[in-house]
Each structure stands twice: as structure tokens, then as C-alpha cells.
Amino acid sequence: MKKKEKSLKDSQGMTLEQFEEKEERTRKINEHLNRPILAVAYLFGFLIVGLIAYILHFMIVEKDEVIANAANSRLDSFAADVIRGDIVTKDGVTIATNNGDDRYYPYDNMFAHAVGFSKYTKAGIELIGNYYLLDSHCNPMERFINTLREDSSQGDTIVSTLNYELQRTAYDALGGADGAIIVIEPDTGKILAMVSKPDFNPNDIDAVWEEANSENYTGSMLLNRATQGLYPPGSTFKVLTTLAFMRQNPRKFMKYHYDCVNSEQVFNSVTVHCYGGKTHGSEDLSDALANSCNQAYADIGTKLNVGEWRKMLEELLYNKDLPYTGASATSRFYLDKDSNSGYIPQTAFGQGDTLVTPLHNAMIVSAIANGGLMMKPYMIDSIETYKGNRVKKFTPSSYDTLMTADEVATLTEYMRKVVTDGTAADYFAGAPYEAAGKTGTAEYADGQHDFSWFIGFADVDNPQIAVSIVVEESDVNGVKATAIARRIMDEYYNLKEQ
């Protein structure tokens, strides 16, 4: 009270001008003090705007991929309101649908690993596309009515990148052998066919699941070898050894020369012989690749800087996770600059401890076919409503440019020679297109059995298809990867002509 009186007295003694002056002064001080406050307010406003922008970014860009994650338990609760959608191939063949309450796969084993299954756990497209299958974009009015009637709406259809005819060809070509086949469109990364054997019938998933989980089961029919199988790359690795040699000797590689005259030769105190004990005579680098000459590559290996070599392979995704949404294994390259030099010769021609997945090999050969640019492989082309109206289209996305145009041109020329004059020549005789590739035979089980490999693409001038094929125990079953490649490429160009 006292204070109040005092202040009243103070102002009572003032004239209006003095009062105004005093007020003006306080106002000015206040204004001066407020300027930084305003700045602070803006700063925090900025922070909040950033937060909101981030949340919107999450919703627009990342959401779909995040909630499609198999660990998201909420997706199953969507199933209460939505009937799981169908899966069709790009050429319009339904490969997964519903039969009453059960999932039905019209082609049994043919698409087993590619399409996967959705009971017990999920795999294949059923896994990576789970979210889309349980989302429904049918007419809002229809959905509203369904909600009123407490009915389920029909989930969206996944149009996969798979081609029915190519898948069938690949499936038949592999026949009763175990192994894996991947067919990719090099300039987009679209997976056109994916086969892995041994396989299973997804319509009998109850029995399959029980068997696969029984105590004395030692097989691996649920493992998708195309993406998760780790194989020694065999002679297909020579393509990468060639690339490493070219990079480390940019001028001299063209003058490389090797005389393969002895059936055996020692490199870094390791004895090396060529396949079947053959000799290849005088070779340049392209001949060495065409003949798949182990001795020449052992010799090249001893000339390589191992640290650089490993660096290049890691750029090509060895020892790295592949940019692929489905489950995939990591390819392995073990050597580094401190490794024992005795490991180098056989590693250079594809034996040793190196391991690669068929998918990874397919990505590498696709990158060569696509001018050095590696595309991310994918299997879902688009999403449609059950009535066929497009909801979403997945666009190709690139991983990185891994080779220069010159390197690609040289590798293509060399790989073409493999098909015209080298180890694949017999298989591709009379082909109406120009293929390029590399064969491979990898020994395993201490040389008792062979893996048969082929990686390649066609056409050399305008690559439209790339394949990566591996056949297990080809010495027993007689199935050769290169022969399969021929059949698939023939079918591809047949389909194109129609």
C-alpha cells in the first residue's frame, strides 16, 4: 500500500510531458530487451517447424517401408478388416490368391521361393509386400459400406516384376537339380525370374513347416538359395579379377601375356593346374578369360595389390549388405594386405574361401550390362486395387556407378569372347542374339563335386536381360548352368518376337 501511494505521488508531481517522457523511456528499454527474446522465439519456432517437417517427411517418404517391416505386429490386426490381396506376375498370371480362408498358390512349387508363404511366418513377396496386401484402396464408398456391414474389404493386388514364362522356363531348365537362378533386367533392376531348389509346395505349408522344423530334418528347403545361398564363385570371379587387374594397370593390361604350356605351375608356392589338366598355350588377357585359364589368373593374382583389390571388391558389395529389401546373405572376400600370399593364387581364379550369393553375382553382371551403373534389384512392380486401378508404382532406383564406360566396354568385349570362342561357345552356337558371359566350375567337398556357374547378359549392344545361375552337383546330375542360360535367353527373345 505504501509503495502504491508513493508511486502515485511520484507521478502526481509530474507534468504530462514528463510522464510521457518516462513512459517512452521504459518503452524503449523494453523494446531493447525484447529484441533478443524475439530472436529466441524464432529460433524455437524453427525447431518446431523442423520437427513437424520431419514427421511429415517420415509419413510421406519412409512410412510405407517402415510399417511394412515384418516385426510390426500391427499389420496382423489390419487383416481383421482386409482380405489379403492377390499376387500376379507382370504378364498377368495370378500366382497367389485366396481359396476360402486359405491362401492358394496355383503353380505349386514353381514360385515357391519367389512368392514365399504367409502362414507361420512370412517369406518372399508375401513378406516384403505384406503391408500392401493388407491395405485396401478400393472405392471409399465401398469401404464405407463394408465398415457399416462390418465386412472385410478386398486388399490390394501386388503386380510383381516376375515374368511367368521366364520363371517357368527357368524352373523347368533347372529340373531336378539343386541350385538357384536369377534373371534381372539390367537397366531397371527388375527381377524377372527367381528359382531356388530344393523347394516346397506352399499349398502344403502345414506339412512343410512341420517337416522343416522337425528335429531330424537336415535339409534347407525353406532357404532361398538365390538370395541367401553362399557359393564359391568359381571362375565367374575371374571377371572381377580382370577388373582389378585393369584398374591397377590401366595401360599395361592390354599387353598382358601368359604362356600356358605346363599342365601344372607353381605360384607363391602353390601348385595350380587348369580345369581338366588342359593347357591353353599363348594367351592375352581376353584369351585367359575366354579359356578360363587358372594359371593365367593365378599369375595375375600374384601381380595384384591385395589391399586395393579388397577395396574394389567391397565397393562392389563384397562384405556388405546388398541393397535389397528381401532377406539376403552377405558375400565374403577374406583376403587383405596382411593375408598369407599362399592364398592369393586360388582366390584370384575363384577358389579359396570367397563366397557369393547368386543375387550378388546377378547384380554385378547387371551393372556391367548397364554401363557400370548398379540398379537395386526389386520384385514388386506396382500395387493395384483388386479392380485393377493403379495405386502405386515402384520406380527403379540406382545404387551407384561402379565401373567406368571403358572398363565396361573391355569387360563386355572379353565376356563376348567367352561366348564366341571360349568355354561357352558350344552352348551358344547359332543363337539369334549376341550374348556375353562367364562360365564357372567351382569344386567343393574337397574336389569331389562341382558347382556349375554362369553369369551373363544379352544382347551385347543393347543388354536387356542378365542371368546368374548356379547348379549344385552338376558332375552328378549333368545339368550345366550355361545350358540353362541359353534356354532362358532363347525364351526371352522368343517372347519378344511374339
Place this chain on the structure above:
Amino acid sequence: MNSVIINLSKYIILILMVLYGFSAFTVLCKEDERDKELSLNRQIVYVFLIHFLAYLTFSIQSPGDMKTIITFYALQILIATLYMYLYHYFYPYSSRMITNNMCFLMLIGYIMLTRLNFNLAKKQFVIATASLILVSIIPLIMDRYKNLRKYGIAYGIIGILALASVFVIGVEEYGSVNWISVGGISLQPSEFVKILFVFFVASMLSKKRDFRQVMITAVFAAIHMGILVLEKDLGAALIFFVMFIFMIYIGTGKFRYFLLFVAGGGIAAGLAFILFKDRLFNHVLVRITAWKDPWSDISGAGYQITQSLFAIGSGGYFGSGLTKGSPDVIPVSESDFIFSAIAEEMGVIFAIFLILVCFSCFICFITIAMNAKSRFYKTMALGFAICYIFQTFLSIGGVTKFIPSTGVTIPLVSYGGSSVLSSLVMFSIMQGISTIENKEARKVEKEREELERQSGYDA
């Protein structure tokens, strides 16, 4: 039929939320008093409608508990109405926008807690109501006792003692030792020391602003933060630090102090990290790893954040609808992760507007700070404004993976007795400042009128 009502409620709630969110800003720009009153009244209608529709959904979904739910609903409405009415009856100079926002945030909190855990909702309601009654005398006290600015160092000492009390009677929770237990009631001292700390800095700087005074203040502040770091409550330490640097900047008006303490804080944090990496910062490192790549360890370190993102993403823009999602899967969804629960069931649009309402509170606080003529109140108001918005930012940013998670709550929305009481104290102090400064402004206005009349006579 029921699902139609629930679905419709979902969209109507969303529309009401958008309306409220917009008006929480347009009101701030309105000049005309009557216009403003109207808008503020309309806001109350929006809030009550949202609240009604939410509880309608709950009673449809669990007809067995209908009686308890309706009683609970009625009690909330009664308290909220009484509070809004009586508060402005007794404190005509307080800010109505703040009261509205306060009720809004608390009611949204009750809705979500009722959804997640009815017992916690009831507990929260009892604590919050008792706190509301308690804190309603704060503006009165502040108006009566103008010498609050004189205690300077005393605030600092009490604050430090209170923080240190956890070393004697502390309990560990979620890897931090920041709770004490007194007579069966668990308290989080840092929630209250936050307020004392604002008083401390504001009071120190209201006396003198020379280098020596600033340094003394800084030493005390450093002790506060040091104790919090030892308690492994790094979220709180960060909030204290941010409040401190900005209050020093505004209190002294010198940007160089701001730079000095930002650098000093950075160096101190770096040194502490190098020296005590294993002992103090292990769980921080775990959180940072979980933030950078939660997807590589979904079932372990990344569990909380991935569940939170699944919730937000699966709910989508419009939400799954109340009771239709599964926010109970997210760990601590009732407190730290309540934002994700809200986003999942009420929708991301709702959640974004919730952030905007929080920002509207911040703007109200800033306006109070700018209107304050006294340096003490100005610095204090700014301190609380920053404390409020920064804590909200840390909480929401943490659960959306914008920043690493720090485990702080959203004031008034999240469950937690200490949190809700200290937030209410904070809001009431702001109302106190608003009351004092508005009264002061009114007085000056009267004096001017008086003088104008006199000079009129003279002429």
C-alpha cells in the same frame, strides 16, 4: 452401428482439433476484446466436444464399465469448467488462452490415459486436480510478495540440496537415479528444481549483471548440471543447460555470454564424456546407437523407437480410431511415448496439431515475457517458455526418431505426478506474471488518464 459411431467420431475429433489448433493462433492476433472472448469460448466448445466423443467411444467399446466411465467423464468436465470459470473470476488479469490450452492438454492426456490404463488415468486425475487447487494460489502469492526476487543464491542452494537428495534417498528407474521416495510418495526432484533454477537465474541477474555476478551464477548452474549428470539424467541436464544459456542471454542482453557458455558447455560435456565414458554415458551411447539404426536390433536396443515408429506409421494421417490401435505394445506409452500412442489412434494430423497447441502455449509465454517491464519477471518468463517448449521438443523429437531419445515427458499430457505438478506450477507462475504485469499496465494507463485530465484543466 457402433463401429460407424467410432469411425465418425474419429473424423469429427480430427476436424475439431484442426479448428482448435488454428484458433489457438488466431486468437493471439485478435485486437477486439469481444471478438477474442467469442473465440476463446468457441475453443472451450471444441475441447469439450472432442472430450465427449472420445468418452462416447470408450463407453461404446466397454459397455460393462459404462457407469465408471461416465462418472469419470462428468468429474473431468466439472473440474475443468469450475477451474476455467473460477480462475478468471479471481484472476481477471490472467491469460484465458493459457487456461484453455492447459485444460485442452490435460483433457487430451486423460483421454489417452483412459485408453491405455484406466487406473493410471484415475490416479493422474486425482493428482492433477489436487495440484490445480494447490497452484491456484500461486498468482496471489506472487502478487502479495514482491520480494521473491531477493533470494538469489538461496534458490540455488536449495535447488542443489534437493537434487543431491537422490544420492541419499534415491531410487533407480530406467537407468537413471533421479527419483526419491518420501513417505511412500515417489518424487522426481529435478522437475521442481527446474522451477527453482529459473527463479535463481532470474533473481541473480535482476540485481547485477556484471561479469562476476554472471560467473557466480554459472558456477551454481554448473553444479546443478553436474549433479544431474551424476544421476545419469542427461535429458534434465540438457534442459537446464538450454534454459541457462538463453536466460543469461536475455537477462544480460549480451550475446557474447551466450557464445561463451555454449562453448563452455560443449567443452565440459566433451571432457566429462572422455573421463567418465563407461561409468556415466553408457546408456547414452546405447540410446544414440538405437537412434542411428534401430532397425538392426528391433527386439533389443531399438525396440522402443521401432515400436513407436510402427505405431505412428500404422495409424496413418487419420489414426486407427480410439481403442482400435495397439499403442499398449509401445513401452512406457503412458508417459514418455504418449505422443506415439496419440498419433497412432487419433492420427498424425491430430498429433501435429497437438504440437502446434504446445507451440501456442510457448507463444503465450513469450508474449508475457515481452510485455513484462520488470527484468526479473521478463527473464523468468523466458526461462519457463524455453523450459516448456524445449522439453516438449525433446519428448516428441525423441519418440519420432528426429533426435535420440532422452526420456522426458510432454508437460500436462504424459502420465506422471511430479511432471504434472511441476508443469502446473510453471503455468501458474506465468499466470502470476501476467496478472502482475497487466495490473501494472492498467495502473500506468490510469495515471496517464489522470494526468491528461489535469493537463486538460490547465489548458
